[in-house]
Amino acid sequence: MNTLKFLSILVTLVAISLATSFQLAWGQNYYYGLGVQHLTIVDSIITIKFDPSFPEENYGDFANEIEALNEGVAPHAMFMGFEVFHVNPGHDIESLLTVIRSEPEVILAYPAYKDTGGFVFKLNDRIVTRYNDSVTTSQMDSIQSVLGLELIEGPYDGIEMRVLRIASQSPATSLEVANMLYESGLVRYSLPDFPNALFHNQAPNDPLYRYQYHFYNDGQMGGKAGIDIDAERAWGITQSIEGRNICVS
Numbered sequence: 001m002n003t004l005k006f007l008s009i010l011v012t013l014v015a016i017s018l019a020t021s022f023q024l025a026w027g028q029n030y031y032y033g034l035g036v037q038h039l040t041i042v043d044s045i046i047t048i049k050f051d052p053s054f055p056e057e058n059y060g061d062f063a064n065e066i067e068a069l070n071e072g073v074a075p076h077a078m079f080m081g082f083e084v085f086h087v088n089p090g091h092d093i094e095s096l097l098t099v100i101r102s103e104p105e106v107i108l109a110y111p112a113y114k115d116t117g118g119f120v121f122k123l124n125d126r127i128v129t130r131y132n133d134s135v136t137t138s139q140m141d142s143i144q145s146v147l148g149l150e151l152i153e154g155p156y157d158g159i160e161m162r163v164l165r166i167a168s169q170s171p172a173t174s175l176e177v178a179n180m181l182y183e184s185g186l187v188r189y190s191l192p193d194f195p196n197a198l199f200h201n202q203a204p205n206d207p208l209y210r211y212q213y214h215f216y217n218d219g220q221m222g223g224k225a226g227i228d229i230d231a232e233r234a235w236g237i238t239q240s241i242e243g244r245n246i247c248v249s
Contacts, residue, residue: 039113047082054105080124125166126193
């Protein structure tokens with residue numbers, strides 16, 4: 001790739017990254033293999049990644065201390081160290097995330113999005129991407145430095161796929177950063193590593209749910225993440241029109 005062109009794109013990425021730090025994007029596009037899906041903010045849940053030194057038994061107290069969080073619904077574990085918290089009605093998600101990100105024990109805090117069909121997308125800090133063949137390794141390093149990303153997996157032989165992680169306490173979400181990469185034209189694809197896309201309110205409020213790894217397993221009991229019966233997706237289907245009158249037990 002021409003050096004001047006690359007520098008121009010890099011400057012644009014810096015400008016977009018800075019702009020994103022001042023305002024949450026309430027409407028976002030999700031670029032995937034079948035095209036573009038428009039996503040909007042869900043106002044009832046958020047995801048939080050705590051510092052590893054923050055004890056798990058204090059998660060409930062954290063919800064109690066933040067007025068907007070619903071302490072009556074226990075947070076439950078998601079993939080990659082994120083916890084799902086429920087939000088009380090009538091609160092502004094952007095303002096809430098600003099408050100939560102200022103807490104010393106919080107590494108990252110993200111909104112959840114939903115598509116036009118009602119599926120909910122919960123974010124973690126990982127992005128899956130493949131650079132264009134014309135992008136050099138040094139250019140990849142520059143891009144990742146600007147966007148606060150680190151390479152944690154890949155590139156995989158044959159498909160050149162890389163898994164990147166947001167390493168800093170960036171106010172930009174993994175969806176926003178993935179979109180910056182995609183819209184730069186420097187990659188073939190770039191998308192958040194969504195653990196699943198589910199219907200809203202599919203998880204129970206059972207405080208022991210996180211320990212029932214056969215329903216939903218992200219490795220929380222020391223096993224291999226993803227080895228479960230995918231119960232949340234099944235419960236989500238029962239909440240859709242197509243799933244009415246279906247019992248999942």
